[in-house]
Amino acid sequence: MSGRRVLVVAVAVTALVLGVGASLALGTIDVPLGTVVDALLGKAEEGPDKQIVLQLRLPRTVDAILVGAALGVAGALLQGALGNPLASPDVIGVTAGSGFGAILILLAFPGSIALLPVGALVFGLTAATLVFVVAWIGPDGGGSARLILAGIGIAALFAAGTTGLMTAYPDRVQSAIFFLAGGLVSDGWDGMKQIWPYFAVGLAFSVCLIRPLDRLALGDDVAASLGTRPRLIRLGAGGAAALLAAASAAIAGLLAFIGLVVPHVIRMAGGTASHGFVVPVSALGGAALLVAGDTLARTVKPPLELPVGPFMVVIGVPMFLWLLRKAV
Amino acid sequence: MLEATDVRVTIGGTPILHGADITVEQGELVAVVGPNGAGKSTLARAAAGIQKLTGGDVRWDGQDVRKLRGRALARLRAFVPQRPRVPAGVTVRDAVRIGRSAHIGPLQRPTAADRAATERAIERAGVERFADRMLTTLSGGELQRVQIAVGLAQEAPVLMADEPTSHLDLGATVSVARLLRRLADDGLGVFLVVHDLALAAAVADRVVVMSEGRTVASGPAESVLDSARLAEVWDVDASVEAGSQGQTALRVSWLGDQDMTRGSS
Amino acid sequence: MSRAATRAACLAFVLLAAVLAAPATADAPKRIVALTPFSANTLAALGVKPIAIGQTLGGNENFLPSLRNVRTLPLAHPNGPNMEQLASLRPGLVLSSPTWTRGNRTMRTLDMRVEVPEPLTVRDMYPRIEDIAELVDRERAGRRLVARIQREVSRATQDLKSRPRVMLLLGVGRTPYVFLPNSWGGYILQLAGARLVDAGAESRSGFARVSDEAILDADPEVIIGVPHARAEDLNGIRDYMRSNEVWKLTQAGQNNRIHVWGDDKLLQANLDVGATVTRVRTRFLKNR
Numbered sequence: 001m002s003g004r005r006v007l008v009v010a011v012a013v014t015a016l017v018l019g020v021g022a023s024l025a026l027g028t029i030d031v032p033l034g035t036v037v038d039a040l041l042g043k044a045e046e047g048p049d050k051q052i053v054l055q056l057r058l059p060r061t062v063d064a065i066l067v068g069a070a071l072g073v074a075g076a077l078l079q080g081a082l083g084n085p086l087a088s089p090d091v092i093g094v095t096a097g098s099g100f101g102a103i104l105i106l107l108a109f110p111g112s113i114a115l116l117p118v119g120a121l122v123f124g125l126t127a128a129t130l131v132f133v134v135a136w137i138g139p140d141g142g143g144s145a146r147l148i149l150a151g152i153g154i155a156a157l158f159a160a161g162t163t164g165l166m167t168a169y170p171d172r173v174q175s176a177i178f179f180l181a182g183g184l185v186s187d188g189w190d191g192m193k194q195i196w197p198y199f200a201v202g203l204a205f206s207v208c209l210i211r212p213l214d215r216l217a218l219g220d221d222v223a224a225s226l227g228t229r230p231r232l233i234r235l236g237a238g239g240a241a242a243l244l245a246a247a248s249a250a251i252a253g254l255l256a257f258i259g260l261v262v263p264h265v266i267r268m269a270g271g272t273a274s275h276g277f278v279v280p281v282s283a284l285g286g287a288a289l290l291v292a293g294d295t296l297a298r299t300v301k302p303p304l305e306l307p308v309g310p311f312m313v314v315i316g317v318p319m320f321l322w323l324l325r326k327a328v
Numbered sequence: 329m330l331e332a333t334d335v336r337v338t339i340g341g342t343p344i345l346h347g348a349d350i351t352v353e354q355g356e357l358v359a360v361v362g363p364n365g366a367g368k369s370t371l372a373r374a375a376a377g378i379q380k381l382t383g384g385d386v387r388w389d390g391q392d393v394r395k396l397r398g399r400a401l402a403r404l405r406a407f408v409p410q411r412p413r414v415p416a417g418v419t420v421r422d423a424v425r426i427g428r429s430a431h432i433g434p435l436q437r438p439t440a441a442d443r444a445a446t447e448r449a450i451e452r453a454g455v456e457r458f459a460d461r462m463l464t465t466l467s468g469g470e471l472q473r474v475q476i477a478v479g480l481a482q483e484a485p486v487l488m489a490d491e492p493t494s495h496l497d498l499g500a501t502v503s504v505a506r507l508l509r510r511l512a513d514d515g516l517g518v519f520l521v522v523h524d525l526a527l528a529a530a531v532a533d534r535v536v537v538m539s540e541g542r543t544v545a546s547g548p549a550e551s552v553l554d555s556a557r558l559a560e561v562w563d564v565d566a567s568v569e570a571g572s573q574g575q576t577a578l579r580v581s582w583l584g585d586q587d588m589t590r591g592s593s
Numbered sequence: 594m595s596r597a598a599t600r601a602a603c604l605a606f607v608l609l610a611a612v613l614a615a616p617a618t619a620d621a622p623k624r625i626v627a628l629t630p631f632s633a634n635t636l637a638a639l640g641v642k643p644i645a646i647g648q649t650l651g652g653n654e655n656f657l658p659s660l661r662n663v664r665t666l667p668l669a670h671p672n673g674p675n676m677e678q679l680a681s682l683r684p685g686l687v688l689s690s691p692t693w694t695r696g697n698r699t700m701r702t703l704d705m706r707v708e709v710p711e712p713l714t715v716r717d718m719y720p721r722i723e724d725i726a727e728l729v730d731r732e733r734a735g736r737r738l739v740a741r742i743q744r745e746v747s748r749a750t751q752d753l754k755s756r757p758r759v760m761l762l763l764g765v766g767r768t769p770y771v772f773l774p775n776s777w778g779g780y781i782l783q784l785a786g787a788r789l790v791d792a793g794a795e796s797r798s799g800f801a802r803v804s805d806e807a808i809l810d811a812d813p814e815v816i817i818g819v820p821h822a823r824a825e826d827l828n829g830i831r832d833y834m835r836s837n838e839v840w841k842l843t844q845a846g847q848n849n850r851i852h853v854w855g856d857d858k859l860l861q862a863n864l865d866v867g868a869t870v871t872r873v874r875t876r877f878l879k880n881r
Contacts, residue, residue: 028677048681051703056676083413113694170770171800175692178671186676187699211434214426217418221409222478224378227398227430273417303667303675304650 005277008270012284016065019291023061024053026295028302056186063184063192064294065287066199067252070244072286073206075259076266076279080213081237082144088260089245091148092238095256096155097127098249099180100162106176107169117194117250123158124246130154132238136231147238182255182309184294191251202244203283209237210275217273255290257312261320262286268323289316329354329389329486329517330405332375336383337367344370346541347384352519354485357512359528360521361553362538363562368521369410371538372490375519376407388486402430406479408489420459420466420474424449427481446481452514453477454507469500473507486517494523505531526578529553529568537561549576621730622685622706626666628673629711630654631862632688633663635722638738638864639731645682647674654857655865672696676703686728712862713799715780719743721862738864745867746784753786755880760790760813760845761859763800764820764830769808770800778819778859781866785873786880787815805839816845817877819854827855852877 024036031049038044039053071089078087089095101123105116134150166173178185185191212233215223220230241259248255263282267273270281293311300306330352337345345367352358360368373379375386377393386393388404396404406427427449428442438446450459453473458466466474472492479487489508493501501524509531512518522528528535529549537545537552539561545552553568565581627633628647636643637657647668648654666674673693680703687707689697700707710724719739726735761772761782772779773791776799782789790813794801808816820830831853840846858869874881 028675029681048683051680052677055703056680056699083415110694113698167802169798170768170802171798175670183671185671185695185699187672187695188702190698190702208434211429211432215429217413217415218423218426218478219409219413221373221378221407222412222427222475224398225376225402225405225407225409225479226427226482227400227402229398267417271417272419272422273415274422303678304669305672305675 005270005272008266009281009284011269012266012281012288015288016284016291019288019295020061020065023064023291023295024057026299027052027057028298028305055188059189059192060184060186060294061291063251064291066192066196067184067248067255068258068287068290069283070199070202070248070286071255071258071290072262072266072282072284073203073279074241074244074248075261075286076263076275076282077206077209077213077237077241078259079263080273080275080278081216081234081241082147083217084144084148085264086260087148088256089241089248090155090256090259091151092242092245093127093131093151093154093158094124094242094245095249095254096158096162098124098246099254100127100158100165102179102249102253103162103165103176106179107165107172110172110175114190117191120250121195121198121246124249125242127154127158128238128242128246132235136235144234147234178307179253181307182253182312183297183305183307184252184290186305195247195250198243198247198250202240202247205236205240206244206279209233209240210279213237213275213279217275252290253307253309255309255312257309257316258286258289261316262289265316265320265323268326330375330387330519332371332384332386334384335371335374335381335386337370337374337379338382339370339379343382344541345374345382345384348538348541348543350375350519350536350543350546352486352517354517355512355515356533357508357518357520357531358534358536359532359549360519360536360538361523361525361528365540366538366561367541368538369490371543372407372488372519372521376405376488377401378407399430402482402484404484405486405488406482406484408475408479408487408492410490410492410494412475414463414471416462416464418463420455420461420463420477421446421450423463423474424459424477424481427478430482445483449477449480449483452480452511454503467500468496469503472496472500472504476504476507476511480511486519487511488519490521491523492520493527501527524578525553525558525566525568526576529570530574530576622728624683624685625688625729626674626679626682626684626686627688628666628668628693629688629690629861630656630857631711631718631721631864632725633657633660634864635725635738636688636729639726639729639734641729641731643688644684652857654861655863668693672699676700679703679705688725688728714775714777715746715784715866718862718864718866742864742866746870749867749870749874750784750786753874753880755878756786756788757814757878757880758790758811759787759815759817759878760792760808760811761787762803762808762816762818763860764818764834769803769805769818771803772819772859773799773801775799777862781859781869782817782873784866785870785878787873787878805837809839809842812843814844814848814850815877816840816843816851817854817873818852819859827853850877 025031025033029052031053035044035049036053039050044050074089098120101119102116105119131150131154135147212228215226215228216230216233223230262285263278266278266281266285270277293315294308297306297308297311332350335345335348348371362368374381424446428446432438432442450456453476455473455477493504505527508518532549535549535552536543555567558564558566567579569577625643626645627636627643633646634657637659645664645666648665649668668674673696676699684705687700687705689707689709690711691709697707710721712718712721722739723735726732759782761778763770771791771794773796774789779789790811792803792807792811818834834853835851845851
């Protein structure tokens with residue numbers, strides 16, 4: 001068993017390292033690997049190559065790593081907390097809320113485009129808060145079914161709002177499409193400078209939730225017997241997932257696939273649902289997947305940079321299906 | 329160890345328990361019996377501190393359950409629910425290790441003592457044979473023994489089991505019954521909610537009968553489970569008999585008065 | 594004057610001219626990237642050749658013939674041009690569009706000089722031409738260009754024989770948006786003498802969604818549709834617009850005055866205002 005897990009981690013780490021290398025070296029302009037290394041070490045000459053590596057590709061790669069990791073972890077947390085294999089950040093309304101917030105800025109206040117990440121974050125968290133409030137009040141509050149249903153309802157609300165905005169500002173809809181499809185943008189460190197604290201808090205919180213989620217896996221009653229409060233853990237996991245997903249949307253738009261599939265792939269590959277394994281390795285796997293997908297999205301039809309969302313599907317689904325066959 | 333007095337519980341506006349009393353000491357197996365809706369599970373959960381009390385008093389080793397924090401309570405009692413979740417990707421050993429968490433601090437790693445306690449729990453519950461298998465590959469009886477092992481890993485003086493045998497076949501039921509009796513003999517306090525009256529009579533040191541949210545009787549099986557009680561609480565014509573070699577039997581008049589049900593014949 | 598004095602004076606004059614001229618030409622940026630047809634064509638009209646021009650995907654921008662061999666950069670959301678491609682060109686100046694706000698910010702973090710001299714209406718055009726001329730140090734040529742365009746517009750807007758009520762519609766897919774007076778196309782139509790029918794709509798963006806009912810209610814004499822499409826698709830769109838059941842009921846429909854416009858001259862800023870106004874009047878408004 002343990003050997004299998006070690007192998008999975010090794011594969012994930014290797015994929016991540018190779019992905020990062022590719023992300024820094026490949027793109028519309030060919031930058032030789034030597035120059036990439038020089039630039040990273042601060043030894044490169046001034047010029048477009050150095051700018052491309054350090055100001056365009058490096059921030060984008062870091063974005064991809066953090067967003068991929070955050071979404072992988074968010075999915076793992078939610079699947080553990082809700083006990084439902086279909087759980088993902090979309091389920092708690094964060095994706096729809098973030099979409100609304102970002103589209104609001106893009107379409108209604110395009111001059112304030114610097115506020116795009118803030119809009120996505122604020123509305124993503126608002127949507128999640130609404131979902132939790134609706135799911136919590138009344139009898140049987142805090143149960144998984146309530147949470148999922150509330151998520152579907154609030155998500156529909158914000159999705160309607162987004163559609164309304166797109167109808168009201170039809171000439172600007174084009175600028176919104178890239179965000180909705182989910183994609184990273186080469187725009188330097190600006191985004192991450194604003195948003196990194198949310199990633200840090202979310203990831204730190206996730207580490208603390210690992211053991212409680214293992215207890216929750218055995219059922220609410222057993223968890224209670226062991227001194228955990230199931231509803232509190234569910235709320236905490238949902239909150240951490242919401243934070244990570246909203247922060248991710250603020251940087252990379254609506255990437256729906258990673259949070260759902262990566263934890264499953266990790267569980268199937270590693271043969272275990274232990275959160276001490278699944279949560280950190282989902283971070284590695286999500287990061288590797290997004291870095292690889294983004295590199296592909298940028299190099300498939302240069303100089304066009306396609307949205308990375310569809311590439312997640314192209315890379316991830318065959319992997320998922322193959323593992324599914326083996327598991328069954 | 330456990331002293332519950334005049335326990336009252338209201339759930340969603342409906343009063344379920346109207347004053348129930350029960351005590352469990354270490355080394356004794358107390359069986360709680362009663363018809364559906366009598367409030368057996370609710371009493372178990374209230375006593376375990378999992379269900380909020382509306383009134384009454386529950387004390388563990390003299391301490392009020394409402395004042396005991398999760399971990400401290402987890403070291404006093406282990407609760408095994410009726411149909412626990414069976415998550416995928418978890419082995420028996422993984423699950424029993426999780427049962428140990430009351431003894432492991434949030435940032436600590438499991439120590440050698442914890443690992444030894446996990447193995448002890450696995451042994452006591454008799455699940456060593458399949459300790460490395462996934463929970464999802466186990467049969468009902470094996471699963472129930474694993475759940476008990478998880479509870480044993482808590483190393484609490486009292487084990488509370490809510491109808492652990494209701495969904496098991498005869499062989500599995502016997503296996504669990506023997507395990508529980510052996511645990512009680514080894515000094516564990518066992519609070520067992522059970523449907524099967526013959527089983528209760530066989531394994532329990534004391535039987536508590538519940539009806540309509542109250543505890544109506546408490547004592548040894550022979551005196552508590554007499555025909556009058558069965559008729560009064562379950563509205564059946566039945567009796568519990570103890571045979572030789574620890575066998576018990578429940579004799580029930582299943583079809584009632586033959587002449588009346590058959591009509592004219 | 595003695596020969597020596599004359600020579601000295603000439604020398605002084607030449608030196609003075611050189612001194613005055615030198616800093617001016619040193620200021621003008623050499624490697625210019627123009628991301629809009631307006632800025633690209635203005636540069637070309639001023640005699641300055643950019644090193645690259647931007648072309649939106651699926652757009653049909655018209656560029657002056659002198660720009661034919663200039664490298665094109667594909668433009669797409671969200672950044673506009675590909676930032677790596679742009680960086681490798683080492684531009685001294687980028688003339689961009691307000692559409693690419695995100696890209697403009699990124700360009701500035703890459704230490705590029707970015708200016709956005711893009712007119713929203715025809716009235717803005719003259720000051721923007723002069724802005725571009727100043728940026729590339731061709732102020733005189735800029736003033737001459739402005740004067741020439743003003744003459745062309747003046748000639749094109751003379752003698753308005755009639756002022757028909759016209760609805761100018763942007764066919765975005767299958768949903769129509771009306772050009773408002775504050776849009777580029779709307780202003781051109783007004784210069785051409787049309788009374789622009791806007792069905793009471795108002796919008797800062799210059800476009801507003803209208804329903805077929807509103808179009809019927811407004812009952813314009815002429816309907817001009819501007820599809821957002823490639824040349825190959827125009828016929829299909831023309832057929833669709835002509836066969837719209839509701840539009841057929843308007844005066845324009847009854848009198849067969851539903852037309853389709855084929856290029857981007859009404860959609861975004863360009864230098865051919867005069868010629869466009871003439872074309873509108875001759876072919877669609879019939880008031881020339």
